[in-house]
Amino acid sequence: MGLSYSAVSTIRQNWREHPPSYSLKIQNFSQLEKSTAFSNHKYQSRLFSSDGYNWRLIIYPKGNVKDNGSGFISMYVEIDSSSLIESTEVFAELRFFVYNKKYNKYFTIQDVEVKRFNALKTVWGLPQVLSLATLINPENGYIFEGGECEFGVDVIVAPPFTNWEVLSFDVKLSDPKFSWTLKKFSELKEEFYTSNSFSMGGMKWVLKMYPKGNVRADGKYLSLFLYLADSETLKPDEKIFKKAHVRVLDPLGYNHLTEKLSHWHNESNHGYGWPCFVSLTELRETYLNKEDALTVEVEFKVVSKNKYSPII
Incomplete structure (x- = not known):
């Protein structure tokens, strides 16, 4: 008799007081929404370094429609291909953050499966981080002081395969x-x-x-x-x-x-x-x-x- 397995979600959500290793603060979220209409509906952060590699945080303020993210904040991480050498693969754990001033904590969401970055796959992330309606409602604490908000990410690179x-x-x-x-x-x-x-x-x-x-x-x-x-x-x-x-x-x-x-x-x-x-x-x-x-x-x-x- 065969065994049957039910699908188990790998998405985990929680709250954290400690800030992320990389933070992107937006002083006017509504203007961000408008400006990304001229950049494929996304904003790409400046490069930041983690574990010897360079990365960008990518935000879709209205969601990545092509990845079933419509109506949500979509967040991704892209590895800078120039920091990859031929045949290099980088395995990394990604944690995404949205600051909530009401609770003075960070809403944290992650896919617990470690992601494989290489020359053929340079971007990984989550299309449905937080619903847009939840974020823009000032009563929820994600938007504050006239439109400010903060996003962040931890990129935790797994050590190379050296022990066997x-x-x-x-x-x-x-x-x-x-x-x-x-x-x-x-x-x-x-x-x-x-x-x-x-x-x-x-x-x-x-x-x-x-x-x-x-x-x-x-x-x-x-x-x-x-x-x-x-x-x-x-x-x-x-x-x-x-x-x-x-x-x-x-x-x-x-x-x-x-x-x-x-x-x-x-x-x-x-x-x-x-x-x-x-x-x-x-x-x-x-x-x-x-x-x-x-x-x-x-x-x-x-x-x-x-x-x-x-x-x-």
């Missing part, structure tokens, strides 16, 4: 297995042994084995862990997901002992695995070959990769 992160998961590793054989297992004396490093998913790894178990194994179990190699150092806040099967191989090839490992690796010198992978009794009975050698294997299923900028 791409997370991917490599599930088709070309050579996903690594095997490690320890000869004369019963004669091993060291507390632990570390395999040669091997590459997997763009990182280097090692297996670490405690032949008589680590401190949590009470000398009764083989302990086995997977580490990032010492040559690999995770950056702050960096993490790698790995999914692997770790096995102690049956020399007869019938009954390999397999455990599954899935974990986010977020520390350079920290391993993940099992303090009690297999009891030493079972290991000696089943998993040592005739030459007293033990073979373990790791098979990677998934390794994540993370690219990001800037690198910190």
